[in-house]
Amino acid sequence: MRREYTIIDEAGLHARPASLLVQVATKFPNEINIEYKGRKMTLKSIMIVMSLGVSQNTTIAIEVDGDNAEEVFTALEEVLNSNNLI
Amino acid sequence: MRINGIAASEGIAIKKVFKLESVVLTITEEKTSDVSAELEKLNKAIEVSVSELQVIREKTALSLDEEHAMIFDAHIQIAKDTEISCQVEELITSSNANGAYAFNTVSEMFAQMFEGMDNEYMKERAADVRDVARRVIAHILGVTLSDPTMIDEEVIVVAEDLTPSDTAQLNREFVKGFITNIGGRTSHSAIMARSLEIPAIVGTKNILESVQNGDIVILDGLDGVAIINPTKEEIAEYEQKNAELQERIAVWSKFVDQESITKDGKKVELAANIGSPDDVESVLKNGGEGVGLYRTEFLYMNNDNLPTEDEQFVAYKMVLESLKKKRVVIRTLDIGGDKHLDYLPMEPEMNPFLGHRALRLCLERIDLFKTQLRALLRAGVYGDLHIMFPMVATLNEVRKAKEVLNECKLELKNEKIKYSETVKVGIMVEIPAVAILADQFAKEVDFFSIGTNDLIQYSFAADRMNQKVSYLYQPYNPSLLRLIKMVIDASHKEGIWTGMCGEMAGDQIAAPILLGLGLDEFSMSASSILQTRYLFSKLNYKEMKEMAETVLNFGTNDEVKNYVNKTIKGETK
Numbered sequence: 246m247r248r249e250y251t252i253i254d255e256a257g258l259h260a261r262p263a264s265l266l267v268q269v270a271t272k273f274p275n276e277i278n279i280e281y282k283g284r285k286m287t288l289k290s291i292m293i294v295m296s297l298g299v300s301q302n303t304t305i306a307i308e309v310d311g312d313n314a315e316e317v318f319t320a321l322e323e324v325l326n327s328n329n330l331i
Numbered sequence: 332m333r334i335n336g337i338a339a340s341e342g343i344a345i346k347k348v349f350k351l352e353s354v355v356l357t358i359t360e361e362k363t364s365d366v367s368a369e370l371e372k373l374n375k376a377i378e379v380s381v382s383e384l385q386v387i388r389e390k391t392a393l394s395l396d397e398e399h400a401m402i403f404d405a406h407i408q409i410a411k412d413t414e415i416s417c418q419v420e421e422l423i424t425s426s427n428a429n430g431a432y433a434f435n436t437v438s439e440m441f442a443q444m445f446e447g448m449d450n451e452y453m454k455e456r457a458a459d460v461r462d463v464a465r466r467v468i469a470h471i472l473g474v475t476l477s478d479p480t481m482i483d484e485e486v487i488v489v490a491e492d493l494t495p496s497d498t499a500q501l502n503r504e505f506v507k508g509f510i511t512n513i514g515g516r517t518s519h520s521a522i523m524a525r526s527l528e529i530p531a532i533v534g535t536k537n538i539l540e541s542v543q544n545g546d547i548v549i550l551d552g553l554d555g556v557a558i559i560n561p562t563k564e565e566i567a568e569y570e571q572k573n574a575e576l577q578e579r580i581a582v583w584s585k586f587v588d589q590e591s592i593t594k595d596g597k598k599v600e601l602a603a604n605i606g607s608p609d610d611v612e613s614v615l616k617n618g619g620e621g622v623g624l625y626r627t628e629f630l631y632m633n634n635d636n637l638p639t640e641d642e643q644f645v646a647y648k649m650v651l652e653s654l655k656k657k658r659v660v661i662r663t664l665d666i667g668g669d670k671h672l673d674y675l676p677m678e679p680e681m682n683p684f685l686g687h688r689a690l691r692l693c694l695e696r697i698d699l700f701k702t703q704l705r706a707l708l709r710a711g712v713y714g715d716l717h718i719m720f721p722m723v724a725t726l727n728e729v730r731k732a733k734e735v736l737n738e739c740k741l742e743l744k745n746e747k748i749k750y751s752e753t754v755k756v757g758i759m760v761e762i763p764a765v766a767i768l769a770d771q772f773a774k775e776v777d778f779f780s781i782g783t784n785d786l787i788q789y790s791f792a793a794d795r796m797n798q799k800v801s802y803l804y805q806p807y808n809p810s811l812l813r814l815i816k817m818v819i820d821a822s823h824k825e826g827i828w829t830g831m832c833g834e835m836a837g838d839q840i841a842a843p844i845l846l847g848l849g850l851d852e853f854s855m856s857a858s859s860i861l862q863t864r865y866l867f868s869k870l871n872y873k874e875m876k877e878m879a880e881t882v883l884n885f886g887t888n889d890e891v892k893n894y895v896n897k898t899i900k901g902e903t904k
Contacts, residue, residue, distance in 0.1 A: 253645045255609055256452040260459060261398075264405035290414035291405065292441050295456060298448040302642040 246314040249306045250331045258299035260291075262328040267291045269320045277317065280306040288321075334535050336510065338555030339521035342530030343573040344508040345566060348546045349486035350539065351479055351497060356468055358435050362427040369423050373416070373430040376470035380410045383466065387496050394503060399523075402459070406496070409463045415441070430471040438464035455518050462494035482506065487550050491539055493520035503527060508550040510538045510557050524552075532557055583861035587618040591853075591864045597872035599846065601864055602658070602854040604832055608649040613857040618864065621658035623780065623854020624719075624832035625650060627703065628670055636674050637699060643706035651714030658715045660780060660830070660854070662759065663703055665689040665721040669796060675699075684785075684794065689722030694731055704739045711751025719780055723758045723765055729775055759832075761785035766814040769821035779822050780854070781815060783833025790814065805888040806835045807895070812844060812883055819849045830854055837863055840895050843870055847879030869903040 252258050258266075270277045270288040277288040281297045288294060288307065299305055309317045325331045363369045388403035409415070415437050422433035442457040442464070469476050479488070479500045487508040488501065498520065509524050514533035524531030530552030532538075542548060542559055549558040549569045553576070558565055591601045602623035603614040607630070614622060630638045630646055638646075651659050666672055667688020680686040693700035707718055720732050733756060743750040757778035760766055766786070769779065783806060788795045790811055793803035805811065815831075822829040830852030835841040837855025842863055845853065853863065878898050882891045 251641065251645070253649070255607075257450060259452055260405040260456055261401040264401075264408040267408050268404070287414075290412050291408040292412045292414045292460075295453070296441060296444050298445075298450055298453050300450050302638070302645065 246310075246318070247306055247308045248318060249304050250325060251304050252299055252301060252330050254328070254330050255301050257301050257303070258294065258297070258305065258330065260295060262324060262330055263294045264291050265324045265328065266321060267294060269324055270317075272320075273313075273317050275309055275311040275313065275317055277310075277321075278308045280308065332541065332559045334538050334541060334557045334559065336532040336535035336538070336555050336557065337515060337521075338552055339514070339518075339533045340509075340524035340529065340531040340552050342508070342528070342550075342552045343569055343576060344487055344530050344550045344552075345547065345561075345569055345573075346485050346487045346507050346550075348489050348542045348544060348548050349482055349506075350542065350544050351488050351490040351493070352539070353465070353491065354469070354474060354476055356431070356465065356472060356474060358431045358468065358472075359429065360432055361429055363423070363429045364427070366424055366427065369430045370420060372471050373419060373423065373434065376430070376434075376467050377410055377416065379470050380463070380466045381407055384410060384463075384496070387500065390500070395527075402519075403496075406459060406463050409460060410467060431468045434464060434468050434471060438467075451515070455515075458492065458494060458519060462496055465494075466496065487548055489538055489542055489548070490520075492518070493523070498523045508552070509533075510535060510548070510550060512536055512539050579862075583865050586861050586864040586868070587616075589618070589864065589868075591620065591867055593846070593867050593870050593872040593875070595871045595873055597846070599850065599867065600658075600830075600852040601860045602660075602830070602852055603857040603860060604854050605650070605857075608646055608653070610857065611650055611653040615653070617857040617860045619657075619857055619860055621660075621715075621852075621854075622650065622654060623658075623660050623830050623836075623852055625659060625661040626665065627662060628665055631664060631666065631672055632670070634674075637702070640702045640706045640709075643703060644709050647707060647710035647716075648713050651710055651716060654714055656715055658717060660717040660719050660757070660778075660832070661707060662719045662721050663690070663700070663707075664693055667692050684788065690720045690728055690732060691722060694728065694735075697735060700732075700735055701739055701742075704736050705743060705750075708736075708739055708743060708750040708754060709748060711754040712749055716751060717755040717757055717778060719757050719759055719778075721759045721782070722761065722785075723772075724762045725764070726768070726771060726775065729758060729772065733775075757827075759785075760818050760829075761789065763790050763814060766818050769818045770824065773821045773825035773827055776827065778828050778830065779818055780830040780832045780852075781818060783811075783831060783835040786814065786833070787811060806838065806841050807844070807882075807891040808888040809883055809885050809891060812848070812879070812891070815845070815850075816848050816879075816883065819851075823849065828852060839863070839866060840892060840899070842866065843875050843899055844879050844882060844891070844895060846870065846872065847875030847877070849876075866899075866903070870899070871902070874898075874902065 278285050279288045281299050286293045384403050384407045388400050392400035418437045419433045422428045438460055442460040445453050445457040482502055482505050485505050485507050488506050489510045491512045508529050509520050509531040511520050511533045514520050521533050530550050532555050546560050549561050592598045600620045602621040603619040604624040605622055606626050668684045755777040757776050759782045760779050761782035791803040793800040819829045828851040832854040836853040837859035885891050
């Protein structure tokens with residue numbers, strides 16, 4: 246399952262929310278990836294997520310494997326929303 | 332001795348120096364003979380670092396707030412990061428690297444990757460990675476890091492740079508300022524200083540090498556100047572400067588949530604000029620009653636291509652939402668003249684300020700204009716949006732622009748996209764032809780906003796980029812004041828309002844005249860608002876009206892300036 250989001254925060258997907266995303270992602274056993282500018286990497290490493298350098302007004306895609314993908318997205322979107330990232 | 336740097340946080344402090352020097356970690360390339368022992372050291376070091384960071388996190392949550400504490404969540408994640416630890420372990424096992432060397436190599440690779448990014452914020456994050464890496468490496472080496480918690484008197488902390496974990500451990504009671512060798516306005520130490528509301532200077536390059544522990548230093552966070560071991564006279568000068576600053580701040584800050592009202596009860600609106608959603612925070616902090624000018628060029632200029640409708644929508648919506656129901660005047664694209672876009676080639680012109688710019692350009696590039704208008708109409712749902720067209724010269728241009736706006740409304744309606752039907756539409760008055768015919772324009776728009784820089788430039792036929800004719804920048808010249816009066820009077824006759832969004836609105840001499848002329852809204856840089864509100868509270872509208880009428884019959888800029896100066900001094904005594 247794949248969903249796209251436009252990051253609106255002026256600092257892009259910055260350290261604090263990135264760490265929250267990683268925290269949430271690592272709670273699930275699912276394979277969770279983030280795709281940005283054609284690069285697809287794991288969402289379970291803060292270094293990876295930060296090294297993508299996601300900037301403001303660009304689009305990321307998140308891919309989640311597994312039957313409970315909906316549940317994972319709900320948790321991730323909660324982080325994205327509550328941090329005004331999307 | 333004086334050292335200059337970047338003024339990162341306002342204020343003045345005169346205190347003893349506390350040098351926060353980092354312990355030197357000696358990392359060698361020496362190979363290990365016992366891989367499993369090295370791996371164990373690594374894991375232990377990570378474990379200890381994580382638990383230390385958790386303590387720092389909790390301390391920060393207590394001494395500052397949850398938001399600042401969250402940065403340590405990121406640090407904990409970095410320390411625990413599997414991407415780093417896997418690569419470090421790989422280095423240790425495959426090439427017998429020692430743990431400190433391996434961790435340093437991998438973390439540096441990431442830090443340098445962040446530094447290489449085309450994003451100021453991410454560049455600064457390299458410091459986060461290095462901060463965490465230092466801690467882990469110190470534990471691998473069995474070295475104790477310096478402990479800023481031992482500060483027990485009021486000091487100014489001087490350091491190469493302040494890492495987030497350093498600042499978290501600083502005792503707020505004693506630390507009265509920071510000065511660092513490196514960093515910029517967005518570096519961690521600068522942000523921290525501003526939220527602690529203590530003065531700071533960053534990027535001095537060599538302050539750390541220039542001071543000794545116990546030296547006295549003057550930290551001037553207003554001008555970004557540090558004076559090491561100052562003379563008595565210098566100390567007296569800065570104590571005076573600080574006393575004045577504190578007094579001003581104390582007086583002005585009382586006006587944050589007050590109305591802008593004269594002694595005799597005339598209300599006006601003091602709004603702010605902004606260039607991006609980032610500026611909103613400062614507008615609210617300074618008690619702005621709205622945004623009188625949002626320059627949308629920034630969106631276009633900080634981009635590699637034309638911003639899409641959605642990108643613009645997001646930015647406008649953000650500003651409107653943050654301002655709650657307060658009025659926000661958004662100016663449509665004003666490029667050309669001295670502002671160019673790399674991705675939108677324009678033909679070279681002999682007189683670019685008199686050329687194909689702003690609304691003129693938008694009316695030719697309808698596609699580009701429509702994208703912005705659609706984004707504005709959609710954002711209008713989220714607040715009190717006023718759209719403003721720049722560089723209007725004729726009524727036909729206004730009609731044409733409104734026509735395009737109506738087409739956009741129709742398009743959105745047909746596409747079933749939510750938009751605001753009631754968005755107000757006004758124009759910048761910056762060309763004398765409009766000022767003179769303001770009575771006719773007033774019948775067809777909802778408001779005027781006078782742009783003084785251009786109005787002066789066009790009225791006096793003086794290129795504002797040309798130093799040699801800069802004496803013709805005459806904001807108090809009665810000819811200009813008469814033009815302004817015509818605009819204000821014409822608007823009131825038709826029951827609409829006039830604002831001003833040029834430098835002049837926040838000018839402490841011009842503002843009282845404008846008040847007397849009946850200007851409804853004054854839009855200025857956010858930092859001038861409280862000062863102006865304070866000034867108005869000391870003035871009587873009735874007297875300013877008389878003063879304005881008097882100066883309209885003067886002959887020169889200087890005569891007006893002197894007269895107003897004298898009158899205001901008498902009034903505010």
